[in-house]
Amino acid sequence: MKKLLAILLCCAMLCTSLAFGSYAAELKEDDGYTVGDVDKDGTVNAIDSYNIKATLAGAAGAVCDVESGDLDADGQISAMDSYYMKACLSGAMSTSDFESDHNVYRLLIGGYDINEFCIVVPEDATREDNAHYAAERMQYYIGLATGAELEICYGDENRTKEHAIVYNMVALDCELGEELGYEGYKYDVTDGDLNIYGTARGNMYCTYDLLERVGFVFYSDYYTFIWETRRVEICEGESESFVPELSFRMVAGSYFGGGGCEDHFYPQKLNGSQLYRAEDDTRTGTLTGPRFINAHSFGYYWRMATGTYTDDDHLYECWQSGEQKEESDWGSSPPWQPCATSDDDYEKLMLGLDRTITMIEKRGQKFTPYISAMSFSIADNQKGYCSCRNCTKKYRTEGYSGLYIDLTNRAARDIKKLYPEYPTLKLMSIIYDHSIPKTVRPEENVIIFFCGQGCNNHPINSGLCDGNKPLIHKLHNSAVVESLKAWTEYCHEAGAEIWFWYYPTSFLFYMSPCPNVLKLYDDFDFIINECGVDGFYFECGGRNYGFESLKAHLASEFIYDPDMTREEYTQILKDYLYIYYGAGYEYIYEYLEMHHVSGTMDTCYLNNFNYPQEMYDEEYLCANYEKMRELVVSAIALAKDASELEALEKLLVCCDFTGLSAVHTDWYKNGNNVDGYVANYDEMCELIQKYEMRPSTFQNEDGTPEQLDFTDYENSPWDQVA
Numbered sequence: 140m141k142k143l144l145a146i147l148l149c150c151a152m153l154c155t156s157l158a159f160g161s162y163a164a165e166l167k168e169d170d171g172y173t174v175g176d177v178d179k180d181g182t183v184n185a186i187d188s189y190n191i192k193a194t195l196a197g198a199a200g201a202v203c204d205v206e207s208g209d210l211d212a213d214g215q216i217s218a219m220d221s222y223y224m225k226a227c228l229s230g231a232m233s234t235s236d237f238e239s240d241h242n243v244y245r246l247l248i249g250g251y252d253i254n255e256f257c258i259v260v261p262e263d264a265t266r267e268d269n270a271h272y273a274a275e276r277m278q279y280y281i282g283l284a285t286g287a288e289l290e291i292c293y294g295d296e297n298r299t300k301e302h303a304i305v306y307n308m309v310a311l312d313c314e315l316g317e318e319l320g321y322e323g324y325k326y327d328v329t330d331g332d333l334n335i336y337g338t339a340r341g342n343m344y345c346t347y348d349l350l351e352r353v354g355f356v357f358y359s360d361y362y363t364f365i366w367e368t369r370r371v372e373i374c375e376g377e378s379e380s381f382v383p384e385l386s387f388r389m390v391a392g393s394y395f396g397g398g399g400c401e402d403h404f405y406p407q408k409l410n411g412s413q414l415y416r417a418e419d420d421t422r423t424g425t426l427t428g429p430r431f432i433n434a435h436s437f438g439y440y441w442r443m444a445t446g447t448y449t450d451d452d453h454l455y456e457c458w459q460s461g462e463q464k465e466e467s468d469w470g471s472s473p474p475w476q477p478c479a480t481s482d483d484d485y486e487k488l489m490l491g492l493d494r495t496i497t498m499i500e501k502r503g504q505k506f507t508p509y510i511s512a513m514s515f516s517i518a519d520n521q522k523g524y525c526s527c528r529n530c531t532k533k534y535r536t537e538g539y540s541g542l543y544i545d546l547t548n549r550a551a552r553d554i555k556k557l558y559p560e561y562p563t564l565k566l567m568s569i570i571y572d573h574s575i576p577k578t579v580r581p582e583e584n585v586i587i588f589f590c591g592q593g594c595n596n597h598p599i600n601s602g603l604c605d606g607n608k609p610l611i612h613k614l615h616n617s618a619v620v621e622s623l624k625a626w627t628e629y630c631h632e633a634g635a636e637i638w639f640w641y642y643p644t645s646f647l648f649y650m651s652p653c654p655n656v657l658k659l660y661d662d663f664d665f666i667i668n669e670c671g672v673d674g675f676y677f678e679c680g681g682r683n684y685g686f687e688s689l690k691a692h693l694a695s696e697f698i699y700d701p702d703m704t705r706e707e708y709t710q711i712l713k714d715y716l717y718i719y720y721g722a723g724y725e726y727i728y729e730y731l732e733m734h735h736v737s738g739t740m741d742t743c744y745l746n747n748f749n750y751p752q753e754m755y756d757e758e759y760l761c762a763n764y765e766k767m768r769e770l771v772v773s774a775i776a777l778a779k780d781a782s783e784l785e786a787l788e789k790l791l792v793c794c795d796f797t798g799l800s801a802v803h804t805d806w807y808k809n810g811n812n813v814d815g816y817v818a819n820y821d822e823m824c825e826l827i828q829k830y831e832m833r834p835s836t837f838q839n840e841d842g843t844p845e846q847l848d849f850t851d852y853e854n855s856p857w858d859q860v861a
Contacts, residue, residue: 164359164360164361164362164363164401164402164403165361165362165363165782166283166362166363166364166365167362167363167364167365167718167782168242168364168365168367169242169354169364169365169366169367170367171206171366171367171368172204172206172207172367173207173234174207174210174234174237174238175187175207175208175210175224175227175234175237176204176207177190177191177202177203177204177207177208178190178202178203178204179202179204179207183227183228183234184228185228187207187208187224188221188224188225188228190202190203190208191203191208191216191220191221191224192221194208194216195216195217195218195221203216205369206367206368206369208220208224209369209370210223210224210227210234210237211223211237212237212244212245212369212370213370214369214370214372223237239286240286241283241284241285241286242284242354242365242366242367242368243284243285243353243354243365243367243368243370243371244368244369244370245369245370245371246281246284246285246287246353246370246371246372247370247371247372247373248302248304248328248331248333248372248373249302249328249329249330249331249332249333249373249374249375250331250372250374250375251302251331253281253285253287253289254285254287255300255301255302256287256289256300256302256303256304256333257289257290257291257292257298257299257300257302257303257304258274258277258278258289258290258291258292258303258304258305258306259291259292259293259294259295259297259298259303259304259305259306260274260291260292260293260306261293261294261306261307261308262293262294262297263293264293264306264308266422267421267422268308268421268422269308269337269339269340269341269342269343269421269422269423269424270306270307270308270337270342271291271306271422272342272343272422272423273306273335273337273342273343273345273346274291274304274306274342274346275291276343276346276347276350277289277304277346277349277350278291280350280353280355281350281353283365284350284353284354284355284365289304301331302331302332303332303333304332304333304335305332305333305334305335306335306337306342307334307335307336307337307342308337308338308342309336309337309338309341310338311338311339311508315336316338318380318382319336319337319338319341319380319382320338320382320509321338321339321340321341321424321427321508321509321510322338322339322340322341322344322382322383322410322424323337323338323341323380323381323382323383324336324337324341324342324344324345324380324381325337325341325345325378325379325380325381326345326349326378326379327377327378327379328373328374328375328376328377328378329375329376330375331375333349333373339421339424339425339509340410340423340424343405343423343424344381344383344408345381347405347406347408348381348408349373350406352371352373353365353371354366354367354368354371355406356714356715356718357402357403357406357407358403358688358692358715358718358719359402359403359688359719360402360403360404361402361782362782363402363406364718383408383699384667384701384702385667385672385673385674385675385698385699385701386427386509386636386673386674387410387411387427387428387636387638387673387674387675387676388408388409388410388411388674388675388695388698388699389409389410389411389428389674389675389676389677390407390409390411390677390679390691390694390695390698391411391676391677391678391679392644392678392679392680392683392687392691400423405423407692407695407696407699408695408699409695409699410424410426410427410428411426411427411428411676412426412427412428412429412430412433412510425505425507425510426510427509427510427512428510428512428567429512429513429514429567430499430504430506430512430513431495431499431513431514432495432514433514434514434516434519434569434588435514435516435517435518435519435569436492436513436514436515436516437476437477437488437515437516437517437518438518439491439495440487440488440490440491440492440495441477441487441488441491442491443490443491443492443494443495444486444487444488444490444491444494445487476517476518476523476524476525477525477546478525478527478529478530479525479530479533479542479543479545479546480525480527480529480530480533481525481527485546485549485550488515488550489550489553489557492513492515492550492554493557495513496513496558506558506561506563506564507563508563509563511561511563511564511565512564512565512566512567512586513554513564513565513566513567514566514567514568514569515547515550515551515566515567515568516567516568516569516588517543517568517569517571524539524542530542533545536576536577536578537574537576537577537578537579538572538574538575538576539570539571539572539574540570540571540572540573540574540576540626541574541576541577541578541579542579543568543570544568544570544576544579544581544585544587545579547566547568547581547582547585548579548581548582548585550566551565551566551582551584551585552582554566554584555584563584564584565584565585565586565636566584566585566586567585567586567588567638568585568586568587568588569588569590569640570587570588570589570590570626571590571591573589573618573619573622573623574622575621575622575625575626580629580632580633581629581630581633581635582633582635583633583634583635584635585633585635586635586636586637586638586674587626587630587635587636587637587638588637588638588640588676589622589623589626589637589638589639589640589672590640591619591640591641591642591745592616592619592641592642592662593615593616593617593618593619593743593745594615594616594743594744594745595642595643595653595655595744595745595746595754596655596738596739596740596742596743596744596754597616597658597743598616598658598661598662598665599616599619599620599661599662599665599666600616600620600661600665600669601616601661602617603616604616604617604743615743616743623639623666623670623672624670627670627671627672630673631671636673636674637672637673637674638672638673638674638675638676639666639670639672639674639675639676640676640678641662641666641675641676641677641678641694642678642745642746642747643655643659643662643677643690643746644678644679644680644687644690644746644747645680645685645746645747646680646746646747646836647746647747647748647749647750647835647836647837648750648751648834648835648857648860649680649682649684649832649833649834649835649836650684650685650792650793650796650797650832650834650835650856651751651754651755651793651796651797651800651857652680652684652685652686652687652793653680653738653746653754654734654735654737654738654739654754654755655735655738655746656686656689656690656693656712656731656734656735657731657732657735658735659690659693659694660693660697660705660708663675663694663697663698663701664701667697667698667701668701668702675694675698677690677691677694677695677698679691682832682833683789684789684790684792684793684832685789685790685793686731686734688719689712689715689716689719692711692715693708693711693712693715696708696711712728713728716728716731719783719786720774720778720783720786720787720790721774721777721778721779721780721783721787722774722777722778722779723773723774723775723776723777723778723787724774726770726771726773726774727770727771727774727787727790729770730767730770730771730774730790730794733763733766733767733770734767736756736759737755737756737759737760737763737797738754738755738756739756740754740755740756750857751797751800751857752857755797755801757801760797760798760801760802761801761802761805764794764798764799764801764802767794767798768791768794768795768798768819771787771790771791771794772791774787775787775788775791785830788826788829788830789826789830789832791822791823791826792823792826792827792830792832795819795820795822795823795856796823796834796856797856798819799816799819799820799823799855799856800855800856800857800858802816803816803854803855803858804855807852807853816852817852820852823856824847824849827846827847827849828849833846834846834847834856834859834860835860835861837860837861845860845861847859847860
């Protein structure tokens with residue numbers, strides 16, 4: 140059985156010629172095999188030697204784990220392995236002669252051992268260049284995986300080894316640069332050198348893709364995992380060119396704190412700017428997306444234009460505290476939407492936009508090709524749309540989306556006149572109303588941000604939503620499908636981009652996570668591959684108690700590589716469960732399947748508005764709660780470290796919070812299992828207190844988080860939380 144060890148990643152682990160600081164994540168090392176123990180019974184003996192010989196002879200029933208039996212690390216079980224095994228058993232050699240302190244026993248590039256390599260960057264490279272940053276990351280992680288100390292050399296003539304990993308900075312305006320764009324890369328292995336080419340971010344992405352082949356999994360902002368393996372080879376003559384399909388890739392949630400950018404966000408090849416950091420960091424490649432405000436900007440521009448609000452440094456504090464001025468909004472209440480047909484409102488918006496761009500310029504930030512955008516979007520509501528005569532008339536044929544996109548088109552034309560020095564500057568506009576306009580089409584320099592599906596229970600293109608329970612605004616997935624395809628067609632005909640904002644998460648009840656993990660592949664595949672959107676924003680939940688980090692990982696993987704098959708996707712899912720939950724991951728996968736079934740009622744729900752009672756099949760939970768709990772408890776018994784235990788115990792809280800709510804009437808009210816209910820409830824409350832968990836987004840009147848009454852058996856957990 141595999142086991143995981145957690146050790147702190149720090150600079151002291153690797154002495155290199157260039158010290159560039161330590162990283163925050165911890166390394167989880169896979170201890171997946173023992174050299175010589177080919178039958179994996181825990182001992183190295185004559186039976187293992189027999190199994191190697193039997194494998195070579197093709198005997199039926201031979202048991203031989205390749206990683207354990209490949210003593211010489213040539214990638215196969217061979218006669219030499221049989222010879223070495225005999226020598227170890229006779230005492231002439233020892234299996235320790237074939238072991239190392241690192242997870243990758245042998246790394247070869249073009250047939251040459253990694254210890255024969257240095258790293259070469261351009262002679263004039265500085266630490267502000269992405270190629271240099273990529274070289275540092277390669278140096279650091281290769282050291283962790285193999286123990287090799289790769290020196291960074293400036294210019295090919297200064298290389299210190301015969302073979303090198305060579306980073307090339309490609310100009311965007313050259314032929315290769317135009318082919319690769321802002322994020323693409325190319326690499327080849329020629330004459331024993333690994334040559335990497337990229338413009339602004341490609342060198343970095345290529346590095347992380349190659350490090351994944353070495354065995355790294357950048358699955359969390361707190362932990363990085365590496366598989367244990369005997370041999371990894373990047374072969375002579377190998378070459379690849381890759382350009383990400385989606386121009387905008389964002390997974391947002393509470394998973395990028397601490398070292399999240401360095402250890403998770405960039406290695407996952409995400410590029411969205413909604414982190415509000417490193418927006419102009421050429422070292423890591425300037426992030427993509429609208430500057431300063433990611434979405435609801437009309438209210439802010441109104442403040443900037445009228446002078447009601449000018450202290451931008453106070454914006455976040457003001458918004459979080461609820462402080463606001465009359466008729467202003469940035470996600471606040473009361474909402475403010477402009478009149479889409481008023482010249483006066485339009486002039487205010489443009490003045491506010493102009494002042495905001497000026498403010499950004501004064502900060503020293505730049506608008507550059509591929510990444511230049513500003514939000515020009517409605518407030519975070521659908522109740523404040525203008526109902527004047529002109530807007531109402533236009534709404535009847537164009538819908539609210541067409542009404543406000545037409546307003547954005549006007550601004551997109553004018554922004555070219557205001558800022559001719561920024562020819563690639565685009566305006567991003569959100570649409571919540573999914574009506575299909577009759578005549579309005581987006582301008583080329585407009586980005587449509589299509590927000591949300593109608594139902595989280597059914598795959599978007601399943602056709603299962605018609606006739607079911609109506610959602611907010613009676614919006615079903617069938618309507619979303621028609622609208623998304625139409626808007627995508629309109630955008631692409633105009634040369635504009637369309638991004639999709641996806642909400643598959645629970646915003647209200649953190650401990651009853653949305654049971655939709657296993658349907659995500661269908662939605663990803665349809666939205667990206669069938670509809671052909673250009674960007675994807677995946678919004679995670681606020682608490683990682685259930686499977687929120689799993690969903691974030693799956694989203695990150697898919698939006699970078701939308702061509703993956705369902706089988707590849709499922710393998711990534713199972714690998715993640717093993718990495719995150721440990722040796723009992725198979726129990727958790729079975730639990731995940733049951734959790735999915737518990738949410739497949741013949742109803743439609745939107746999980747950031749609906750309550751658990753509307754998402755879960757209580758009859759199914761009543762019949763299967765004990766089995767589901769048993770699976771999690773079985774996995775807990777196999778936990779090997781504190782991180783696995785914490786993840787599993789938090790999952791148990793979710794299992795109990797949801798399951799006890801479903802069985803409350805039968806077990807407690809009807810007296811069929813009072814002792815069992817009380818015991819599980821008490822254990823759940825102990826774990827909630829242990830990890831200081833929060834059951835929901837709701838707050839008490841004094842602003843403190845709403846919490847369970849840890850002695851209230853009379854009301855189910857669902858009923859205790861508003």
